[in-house]
Amino acid sequence: AQSVTQLDSHVSVSEGTPVLLRCNYSSSYSPSLFWYVQHPNKGLQLLLKYTSAATLVKGINGFEAEFKKSETSFHLTKPSAHMSDAAEYFCVVSDPGNTGKLIFGQGTTLQVKP
């Protein structure tokens, strides 16, 4: 069965410092992995997607994630945080055995301090 675990429920950084949001996955298949972001009272916006073409995936707004099969990890990073990055972030895996179903981690709330 597919699952994802986000290792931190809350991360706080200062503006201009690096961001690291951690995610481990469990998958019986070669997974498709995603990061989505949700700003308050908004829907989910796709940040990036891993599909096995390249282990380092670049997304929108300066975010990137590295797929590490040996560590079953898919951590999200950004070199320099902006105030507008404050939001909730979800690590997600698709389930090829379950059409149309995404499996979400519990989310990490990113706080950015001025």
Place this chain on the structure above:
Amino acid sequence: KAGVTQTPRYLIKTRGQQVTLSCSPISGHRSVSWYQQTPGQGLQFLFEYFSETQRNKGNFPGRFSGRQFSNSRSEMNVSTLELGDSALYLCASSGSAPRTDTQYFGPGTRLTVL
């Protein structure tokens, strides 16, 4: 291209009533998935429709149902509302290619049950 739209955005109902939520996918997308988001349970998959057929269903009671029309628009219905049905309901659409599992989300419908 217009994104996924959901109506209404906010809804207040009382226990025992029923409710219908609507979702219009991105033009050309044929798959629509529905999710429930609550603070306690996070994001959970409800069901997925493709070409007017339900292809997959999550672990929700039969009070939760849906359908899809020939233009790919989808509705979900919740009958006999309970207080625990208060949630943000998100729909997502994806394309029809065999391995297109990237889902694009609408802004959600916030349902409050009193």
